Amino acid sequence: MPGKLTIARLWRSTFGLVVLVALGFAAATVAIGSVAFTITHEALEKQLDHRIEVETAALLAEAHEDGFHGLAEAIARREAARSTASPDYLLLDSKGKRVAGGIVARSVIEAGYDEFFGYTRGKDRVVAQALTTPVPGGTLIVAADRAGLYEIDRILGGLFSGALITVLVVGTGAAALVGLITRRRLARIDRTAQAIIRGDFAQRVARDASGSEFDNLAATLNHMLDRIAGLLDNLRQVSSDVAHDLRTPLTRLYNRLDRAMLATGQGRTDEIEAARAEAAELLDIFAALLRIAEIEGMAERLPRTDFNLSALAEQMAETYRPDAEASGHKLKTEIAPGIHMSGDRRLLSQAMANLLDNALRHTPVGTTITLSVQPDERQVSIQVSDDGPGSGDPDSDRLFQRFARAEGSRSSEGHGLGLALVSAVASAHGGSARLDGSEGFQVTLSLPKLR
Amino acid sequence: MRLLIVEDDAETNAFVKQGLIQAGHVVVASTDGRDGLFQATSGEFDAIVVDRMLPGLDGLSLVKALRAASNATPVLMLTAIGGITDRVEGLNAGADDYLIKPFAFSELAARLNALGRRPAARAEPNRLAVGDIVVDLDRRSVERAGRRIALQPREFALLAELMRNPRKVMTRTMLLERVWDFDFDPKTSIVETHLSRLRSKLNAGFEEDAIETVRGAGYMIRGE
Secondary structure, three states: OOOOEEEEEEEHOOOHHHHHHHHHHHHHHHHHHHHHHHHHHHHHHHHHHHHHHHHHHHHHHOOOOOOOHHHHHHHHHHHHHHOOOOOOEEEEEEEOOOOOOOOOOOOOOOOOOEEEEEEOOOOOOEEEEEEEEEEEEEEEEEEEEEEHHHHHHHHHHHHHHHHHHHHHHHHHHHHHHHHHHHHHHHHHHHHHHHHHOOOOOOOOOOOOOOOHHHHHHHHHHHHHHHHHHHHHHHHHHHHHHHHHHHHHHHHHHHHHHHHHHHHOOOHHHHHHHHHHHHHHHHHHHHHHHHHHHHHHHOOOOOOEEEEEEEHHHHHHHHHHHHHHHHOOOOEEEEEEEOOOOEOHHOOOOHHHHOOOOHHHHHHOOOEEEEEEEEOOOOEEEEEEEEOOOOOOOOOOHHHHHHOOHHHHHOOOOOOOOOHHHHHHHHOOOOOOOEOOOOOOOEEEEEOOOOO | OOOEEEEEOOHHHHHHHHHHHOOOOOOEEEEOHHHHHHHHHHHHOOEEEEOOOOOOOOHHHHHHHHOOOOOOOOOEEEOOOOOHHHHHHHHHHHEEEEEOOOOOHHHHHHHHHHHOOOOOOOOOOOEEEEEEEEEEEOEEEEEEEEEEEOOHHHHHHHHHHHHHHHOEEEEEEHHHHHHOOOOOOOOOOOOHHHHHHHHHHHHHHOOOOEEEEEEOOEEEEOOO
C-alpha cells in the first residue's frame, strides 16, 4: 500500500525504526510503572488494614475485663496521647450515639473492613481505611487516614510520568539524530553512485577510517567498483586489441581475393588457396578468443572429473617428443607419479599443449624443454621451462593478456592467445599461472590439490 | 548414402546439400527442427546432419526425441564455434559425432563416411586385420605380413584408429579427437609427425605404403 504509513513501512526507514524502538521503551516504562504502582499501592493498603486490625485487637484486649466502659476509657487514653500518625477511633453505643473518639462518621457504618471510610475530625474531612467491629453494647471503629498512601501514590505517579516523558523525548531525539546521521552517511554513497551513473567512473565513496559498518560498506563498494573498472578496462583493451589484431589478417585476405580476381589459371587457384588459409587463421583467432572468454566465465561451473595428472603429463610429453626431436629440441620430464586432480582434463591438456607449442616454436635449436609436474603440501605445480634465451621482457606477466607477445617473437607466427588461455585455465581451476622470462622461459601453473 | 540435413541457415544448407549430392549421395534437406524430426522418423536414412540451433525444435531435443523413439540412425551434430560444453551435451543427447562450424566440406564428408554404414554397436574385437597388417589390441602387438613391428603407445593408438575404419578417410581433427582426446588444434604438427613415424616403421622393408594420404582430406589405411 504505497503512500500509506504502515508499521511495515515505518520499520524500513532508520528514523521509523528508532521511533518504533523509542515507543517500545515508552510502553515498557508505562508497563513497569503501572505494575510497580499497583504493587506498592496494594502493599500500603494491606499495611493500613494490618495496622487497624492490630489496633482493634489491642483495644479489645485492653478493655476486656471492663467491657464497653473500659473500651471508652482506653480510647480516651489514646486520644489524649494522640499524634498525627495515630489512627482515629470511634465508639458508638447500641443506639448509634458517639461514646468515645474524636471523629464524626460520614459514611454508612457496616461491620468489617471499609477501604474508603469518610469522616470529619474537627474541620478536616478525612478518607480512611476502617475496621468496624461490633462489641457488646455498641460498635467500635478504628480508622487509619489514607493521606499518606495518596501522597506516596502521587510521588510514584510523578516519578513514572517523568521517566515516560524523558524516554519519549530522548527516544524521539535519538530517532531524529540516528536518522539524520544514517541519511547523511548514505547520501555520500548515493552521491558517488549518482556521479558514476552520470559517467564519472573514477568516483569512489569517501571513507572516514572509523571502521564502522558504513565505512566497511564504503570499502566493499569501492573494492567492487575497482573490480568493475578493471573488468571494463580489460574489456576495452580486448576490444581494441581484437579490432587491431584482426585488421592485419583481414587486409591480407582482402588483398588475396583482389589478386585472385585478376589472376587466371593456377595462379588464381593459388591465390584462392591462400585466401582460404587467411580465413582459416581468422577463424582460429575467433575460436581461441571465444574459448578463452568461455573458460574465464566458467570458473564456478567448470565440469570436473578426477583424473591422473601424472599420466596426462606423460602422455603430453610422449605426444610432443617426436616433434621436439624433429625440430632439434630436447624434451625432458620431471613428473612425480600418481598425482590425481579434479578438473577438466581437456582444458589442462590444451594448457600444456599451448606451453609446449610455445616452447617448440620460440626457442632455438638445441634448447632443452622440461615438463614437470610436482606436488607440494597444498598445490600441484605444472611447469614448462626451457634453457633458451628467455623473452627478454621484464614485464613478463603482461604476456598472459590477450594478443600480448614477447618482443623477440613478434616476427614469428602466433597471435598471443596461447598464454591467455593457459592463465584462464589455471584460474578456472582455482589456481594461478606465473611466468618468468629472465633466464630461459618458464611458465608455472599452480593448481589446488585434490581434496 | 541417403542423408538428411537439418540446418536453418540457407547458405550452409545449400552448400552442404550441393556438395553431398556431387559426392553421389541422396540428400533430403530440412530447415526446421520439427520438420527435421518428422523427416528423420518417417524416412530411412544412413546418417543425419543436425544443426544444434534450430527454429521449432533445437538440435539436442531433436536427437533426444529421435533416440527416445528407438531410432538409431547415426547423427552428426553441427555446433557453433567456441562451445566447450556443446560437444559433451551433444554426445550425451545421443549424437554420434560433432563438427564445429565453419568446417571444410572434406571434413564433413569424411565424418559422414565414417558414421554411415557403421556396423551396429557390438563388442570391439581384440584383433583388427586390414590387408597384410594385423593389430592385436589385447597384447598391443602389430604384425605386417607376419613380421612384428614395435610401436610407441601413441603410434599404436593411431594405427588402431585407422584400422578400426578401413577404407575410410580419417581427418586430422578426427585423429586428434580420437587418439589424443584433444578438442583443440595444437599449433605443432603432432599428427603429421606421429603419422610419418608410424609410416616409416610400418613400411620398413616393404614396397607398398601401408597408409594413404588423401590430399586435403586426411589419412586412410590401405586395404588390398
